[in-house]
Amino acid sequence: MVRYTSLPEGLENRPFTIYESRAEGVPRKRLRANDLDTGGRLIYVPRARDLELGERARILAAATPSAWVSHQTAALLTGLGLPPWMADQQTVHLSKPHHLPRVRRAGVTGHRVHVIPGEVMDFDGIPISVRPRTWLDLAKSLPLPYVIAMGDQLIRKPRPALELRIEPYAYPSGLRLLIRQHPNLQGVEKARLALDEMRVGADSYPETFLRLAMCDAGLPEPELQVQLNPEDPWSPTADLGYRRYRIAIQYDGAHHLTRQQQSRDNRRDEAFLSAGWSYFKLNADDLADGFAGAIGRIKKAKLRAA
Numbered sequence: 001m002v003r004y005t006s007l008p009e010g011l012e013n014r015p016f017t018i019y020e021s022r023a024e025g026v027p028r029k030r031l032r033a034n035d036l037d038t039g040g041r042l043i044y045v046p047r048a049r050d051l052e053l054g055e056r057a058r059i060l061a062a063a064t065p066s067a068w069v070s071h072q073t074a075a076l077l078t079g080l081g082l083p084p085w086m087a088d089q090q091t092v093h094l095s096k097p098h099h100l101p102r103v104r105r106a107g108v109t110g111h112r113v114h115v116i117p118g119e120v121m122d123f124d125g126i127p128i129s130v131r132p133r134t135w136l137d138l139a140k141s142l143p144l145p146y147v148i149a150m151g152d153q154l155i156r157k158p159r160p161a162l163e164l165r166i167e168p169y170a171y172p173s174g175l176r177l178l179i180r181q182h183p184n185l186q187g188v189e190k191a192r193l194a195l196d197e198m199r200v201g202a203d204s205y206p207e208t209f210l211r212l213a214m215c216d217a218g219l220p221e222p223e224l225q226v227q228l229n230p231e232d233p234w235s236p237t238a239d240l241g242y243r244r245y246r247i248a249i250q251y252d253g254a255h256h257l258t259r260q261q262q263s264r265d266n267r268r269d270e271a272f273l274s275a276g277w278s279y280f281k282l283n284a285d286d287l288a289d290g291f292a293g294a295i296g297r298i299k300k301a302k303l304r305a306a
Helices: 018-023 028-032 053-062 071-077 131-138 144-155 172-181 188-197 205-216 259-274 284-288 292-305
Strands: 036-038 043-046 092-097 108-113 120-123 126-129 223-227 237-242 247-251 278-282
Touching (some): 018 028, 043 053, 053 071, 071 092, 071 131, 131 144, 131 172, 144 172, 144 205, 172 188, 205 284, 205 292, 237 259, 247 259, 247 292, 259 278, 278 292
Parallel strands (some): 092 108
Antiparallel strands (some): 120 126, 237 247
């Protein structure tokens, strides 16, 4: 049996670069032991272990000087999300400044881009595009409704108790400046169109898709975060609706399945119904239908209230 020494504590059970091994004083022959595999040029990984996306992104960026994680990979790691058909990423997207060669490495999709100071941040030790720049980079590849929905997630007001932040990731004025700073980037015109359609108040992609579908169906643009009693800061709030017609609409995603959230939802539902509002509670089945059935019911409620 081949015997070998343990790796330094900082390198155990994770991928690492040859630069990291040298800094820790690991002998070259130790890197040839059968508990390690090569993960590509300058990279070593624990044998027979599947790496998560964040691990692959970190090590590939570390092994590629001047590169940072961007595009689809950045959207997934920073929580911006992607459409279902783009979310299963087997490749890591790395960008370099446009004056440097494109990254060419197995498992990497390389990009050469014009980058401005402040557009790359440190994210858990990974150099990565800031969220507004990721949105702009993806505008070329995403359908317009997704560009709008991702933009809504950038400008929405966070919930400090849940997200540990008090400021949105971006403001419309900042996104407008970002677009002006990259006039030749592919997709910039789509981003400009999306910015005109973005609204503060959507807490999820489906809420944006619902708003857009309602407008496309000829309904007036709905209000977002409709509070039952605007004078009471503790009054229940629906995702969107029409105060004039006393119509409230709620989209319940997966997080609404918890017992605690369901209790809060039930109290909100009862409050709107008791106040005499037409109340619509939608879910993923309605989203799959393009909200067509729900919009038909909302139109009927509006006619009755008019």
